Amino acid sequence: xxxxxxxxxxxxxxxxxxxxxxxxxxxxxxxxxxxxxxxxxxxxxxxxxxxxxxxxxxxxxxxxxxxxxxxxxxxxxxxxxxxxxxxxxxxxxxxxxxxxxxxxxxxxxxxxxxxxxxxxxxxxxxxxxxxxxxxxxxxxxxxxxxxxxxxxxxxxxxxxxxxxxxxxxxxxxxxxxxxxxxxxxxxxxxxxxxxxxxxxxxxxxxxxxxxxxxxxxxxxxxxxxxxxxxxxxxxxxxxxxxxxxxxxxxxxxxxxxxxxxxxxxxxxxxxxxxxxxxxxxxxxxxxxxxxxxxxxxxxxxxxxxxxxxxxxxxxxxxxxxxxxxxxxxxxxxxxxxxxxxxxxxxxxxxxxxxxxxxxxxxxxxxxxxxxxxxxxxxxxxxxxxxxxxxxxxxxxxxxxxxxxx
Numbered sequence: 001x002x003x004x005x006x007x008x009x010x011x012x013x014x015x016x017x018x019x020x021x022x023x024x025x026x027x028x029x030x031x032x033x034x035x036x037x038x039x040x041x042x043x044x045x046x047x048x049x050x051x052x053x054x055x056x057x058x059x060x061x062x063x064x065x066x067x068x069x070x071x072x073x074x075x076x077x078x079x080x081x082x083x084x085x086x087x088x089x090x091x092x093x094x095x096x097x098x099x100x101x102x103x104x105x106x107x108x109x110x111x112x113x114x115x116x117x118x119x120x121x122x123x124x125x126x127x128x129x130x131x132x133x134x135x136x137x138x139x140x141x142x143x144x145x146x147x148x149x150x151x152x153x154x155x156x157x158x159x160x161x162x163x164x165x166x167x168x169x170x171x172x173x174x175x176x177x178x179x180x181x182x183x184x185x186x187x188x189x190x191x192x193x194x195x196x197x198x199x200x201x202x203x204x205x206x207x208x209x210x211x212x213x214x215x216x217x218x219x220x221x222x223x224x225x226x227x228x229x230x231x232x233x234x235x236x237x238x239x240x241x242x243x244x245x246x247x248x249x250x251x252x253x254x255x256x257x258x259x260x261x262x263x264x265x266x267x268x269x270x271x272x273x274x275x276x277x278x279x280x281x282x283x284x285x286x287x288x289x290x291x292x293x294x295x296x297x298x299x300x301x302x303x304x305x306x307x308x309x310x311x312x313x314x315x316x317x318x319x320x321x322x323x324x325x326x327x328x329x330x331x332x333x334x335x336x337x338x339x340x341x342x343x344x345x346x347x348x349x350x351x352x353x354x355x356x357x358x359x360x361x362x363x364x365x366x367x368x369x370x371x372x373x374x375x376x377x378x379x380x381x382x383x384x385x386x387x388x389x390x391x392x393x394x395x396x397x398x399x400x401x402x403x404x405x
Contacts, residue, residue, distance in 0.1 A: 132298030193218035272359035
């Protein structure tokens with residue numbers, strides 16, 4: 001699509017310059033006006049050449065979660081103020097700080113102008129807008145509460161972003177230690193052990209077991225690094241292929257919840273996400289069977305998704321939510337009890353919101369403990385590594401006379 005460089009005036013008369021994609025100058029002017037800008041000059045954008053432009057085209061910026069949060073908040077504010085959807089999207093597309101998001105919104109605008117609704121237009125970009133995001137927008141269109149839906153989406157995504165940042169912060173120190181250990185082992189295998197191996201070989205005799213292990217590891221690293229590298233690459237590709245397959249992805253998602261230290265955090269985070277999404281969808285007026293389908297596919301865990309969709313099938317057969325949740329065997333006693341109370345009192349959505357807040361606090365506490373829980377494990381592993389190196393290097397020296405004989 002052609003690009004046009006424009007100069008325009010904002011609401012307060014301030015000068016604004018930028019580039020907009022449109023089929024023609026007339027369409028570009030219309031989109032600027034709909035976005036609340038007064039066009040002053042519109043001309044075809046110059047085709048810049050050079051390495052910087054090539055790199056920008058070759059590596060477009062990725063749409064991060066913070067971009068979707070900002071987009072949702074801006075849509076809520078614009079729609080709350082009564083701005084039409086097309087005008088709101090035009091303004092956001094024109095002034096988007098993320099170039100990729102701007103192009104995506106331009107494509108959404110084209111679909112809207114072609115007669116599609118907003119949810120269908122967003123669904124054409126599954127890499128940007130998830131199934132849950134699109135489903136909730138569709139609910140907002142149906143119920144006439146699209147502005148409220150965007151507000152809820154912004155809050156939900158903001159919570160997700162904070163949780164991810166806390167997890168990264170908790171894993172930063174363990175990641176640094178593991179990287180340092182790998183680097184130390186590599187340097188010792190390549191430079192240190194070969195020097196000692198030559199000395200030990202000149203002495204002859206039977207070397208201690210730790211020394212023989214270190215020498216064998218060093219020989220494999222120095223003399224067969226191509227095979228090790230190829231084997232590692234094949235192993236990585238094989239594991240990735242298996243995890244991306246239907247069976248492998250299901251087993252991996254099931255295993256994630258049982259991993260030591262990390263598994264309980266993922267489990268509580270999944271329960272928090274389920275409770276929050278289920279409450280959000282129910283309070284938006286979505287039928288409970290449809291809500292189960294939408295929430296199940298938004299949990300990013302196929303094992304949990306299978307159980308939630310099984311709950312949906314049970315509800316379709318006439319069973320209660322609490323009974324199907326009990327049969328799913330993935331919820332703890334607190335969630336089951338609150339679901340029973342919610343069904344009795346007709347306040348399932350509100351109680352699920354309280355459950356999500358509770359589990360959010362539990363996740364925060366578990367993440368704070370995660371780093372402290374990993375540190376002893378890393379300390380033990382590092383101590384074992386140092387003990388092996390010390391035994392392998394110093395045992396022959398302590399028993400040098402026996403080795404020489």
